[in-house]
Amino acid sequence: MQDYEDATAFLGHWGRFQQQVFFLICVSILTNGLGGFFIVFVADTPAHHCLIPDVNLTVDWYRAVIPIEVVDGKQELSRCSRYRLDVVRNLSAQGFLPGRDVNLTDLEQESCVDGWSYSKDIYQSTLVSEFDLVCSEQWKKPFTSTLLFFGILSGSLISGTISDRFGRKPVLFMTMGVQAIFTLAAIFSRSWVVFVILFFLNGLGQVSNFVSAFVLGSEILTGKVRVLLSLGITLSFAVGYMFLPLFAYFLRDWTSLMLVVSLPGFLYLPLWWFIPESPRWLLSQGRADEAEAILRKAAKKNKVEAPQTIFDGVHFLRFTMITGYAGLSLNTSQLHTDPYISCFISAAVEVPAAISSWLALQYLPRRLAVICIMVLGGASLYSIQLVPQDLSSLSMTLEMVGKFGVTAGLSLMYVYTAELYPTALRNTATGMCSAVSRVGSCISPFILELSVYSKYLPQIVLGTLCFLAVFATIFLPESFGQPLPQTIQQMQKRER
Incomplete structure (x- = not known):
């Protein structure tokens, strides 16, 4: 098969078509940031x-x-x-x-x-006060978060295979709909059991949407714009995340907050007519005519002339990162006496993390970038136990540096994973890696509960995982500066 990027070079890298795809894919991620950690407020425990x-x-x-x-x-x-x-x-x-x-x-x-x-000093109501998830029922609170992450794990397993079979675009919109519908439905729960079932179903769409959007954009965009997509998606998630404490501050009962979180998913439906399917995927399915039709429309938008004939006819590492990311994000309500400030700080840290990962993707080999950023995260989390108790602000700073490290590392890994696998398997492989990593997010709520035995034990566990990620990175092949593989044979030729 002719090299895809050579065949589509006539489009350029940053015309109107690429700008539209880039912007709309980033917009679709805003709802992930807004809805990814609303459980911090919805299931917080009032006095x-x-x-x-x-x-x-x-x-x-x-x-x-x-x-x-x-x-x-x-x-x-x-x-x-x-x-x-x-x-x-x-x-x-x-x-x-x-x-x-x-x-x-x-x-x-x-x-x-x-x-x-x-107490109603902070919240009018939460899931905890609604269903009395305290004392002997306290275990239900972390289990609620675990079921969400288990839903995310299951969705990652399923969506990758569906996407490689039926296309990136249908799965992207299906998973956005799943998030919106089941978040809205959970509002009407009359028991904790019903809520967690709907919460699990909501999780099926969470990261599946993120992965589908990322793979779709990675396959359409080329050159440095593909790396820029990582920055755009991560920043979009961070912006949505930063809006979460703002909405939570003004909406102090859990049902109102979940209603607002669910609405953007329905507003994105018109994007179906503006986001194209991946031409790379269409080619891998033998649907060259449809791929050419998309690229010819793209050529018109970019005001360039298309040629007459266009076509001739990492698991453990992600596990450690997502465990640290989920654990540190869920712990935000414990960082500051005001949970809204804590959540905003946790979200804001993702902005420099996104920019740092983008710069690293531009200029550094993938393995070196991941190793450096995870060493920083692990060292910061280990250092927290050395801080005197009266210097709580320093402890908070170190924990946020740790989150900066794992967030930047996670952003790097989405690009890294997409670069390692061929087109026919890319979404399945990315989804599978995401699914394995979500096992970590499932156990992260209970890792936080280890503070009952030792105040700093959760940070020690998460810091240890960061250093284990460093060790695992050594065994990955390098992909910096190389084109996306189109076949399994090209993938196997990656230099180690």
């Missing part, structure tokens, strides 16, 4: 304590019925227990005063049999 029903208690006993506990050196109301209400009611009726007539530590405690009272 809470046992609900005290309307019973006859004096003011002193009403204030004292919830035990005081010491958590991280601070006194706070117990979240999961109260003094036995029948005993407290009798003591109150007899005129005894807590702390003076009665030693509170001698009183028997009971669980929150009447439910919980949730």
Whole structure:
């Protein structure tokens, strides 16, 4: 087969056609950034304590019925227990005063049999307060995030094969629709079980949309513009991500936030008539006439003349990166007392990460770029445990440097993976790598729970994964400065 890039050189690299494809693909990613981590707010845990029903208690006993506990050196109301209400009611009726007539530590405690009272200082409602995902049910909160990531894993496995069979464009729009429809449907959940099922289905479209858009753009665009696409897509995700805390700040209940997150997916439907199918994929399917038709339309947009005849007829590495990325992103609500500021900072870090990865893709060999950026991320995460507790701002800075590293590394890997596989397998291979990596995102919510045993254990685990990624990179072939392989034979000739 004639080399695709030689055959399409008449189009140039940055005409009106390429600009349209570049812009529309980047726009389609905005919804991923907006919806990728709304679980940070939707499933955040408000301050809470046992609900005290309307019973006859004096003011002193009403204030004292919830035990005081010491958590991280601070006194706070117990979240999961109260003094036995029948005993407290009798003591109150007899005129005894807590702390003076009665030693509170001698009183028997009971669980929150009447439910919980949730603070509305930050949120009007969250998934946690809606379905009481606290105390004995607390495990359901990280499991909710895990099911989303498991949906993303499943979607990555399925969508790659479907895309290589039926085309990049149908899968791109199908997955955008899946995100929008099931995010909207989850609003009407009347139980946690229904919510997590719909949340899982929402996950089927999340990264599948991202991968399909990236592969479609990579196959249409050529030269340095293909590398520029990595920057554009990553920045679009970051912009959508930065809008998330803004919307969450003004929409303090979880249903309103999810409604706003779901709407952009429906607004993108008209893009179907403006985003073309991948001519490379059409050629790999023997549909040269359709590929030529797309390229001739592109030639008209670029105001160039097409020739009469155009055509002659990495898994573990991604796993470690996505585990670190998901874990650090989900941990944003713990970085600052204001979760909206935390989320914005976490999103804003992705902008310099995107620019850095783009510069690295332009000028550095792929293996060297990945090794350098992951060493930076791992070293930063390891260093957090050395910071004194009174320097919380430094700890936050180091964690954000760690996120900068894994975000930039992940952005590099999307380009790197696409460069390693031939056209006939590119979306399947990229989807498979993404699926394997999503196993990491599935376990990341529980990695954060390791802080119960040691405050810095999650950062140590994530930092270790960064260094394991460095080791894995050594065994990958180099693709810097080489054209995209069109056949398996060309892929096998990659220099190691």
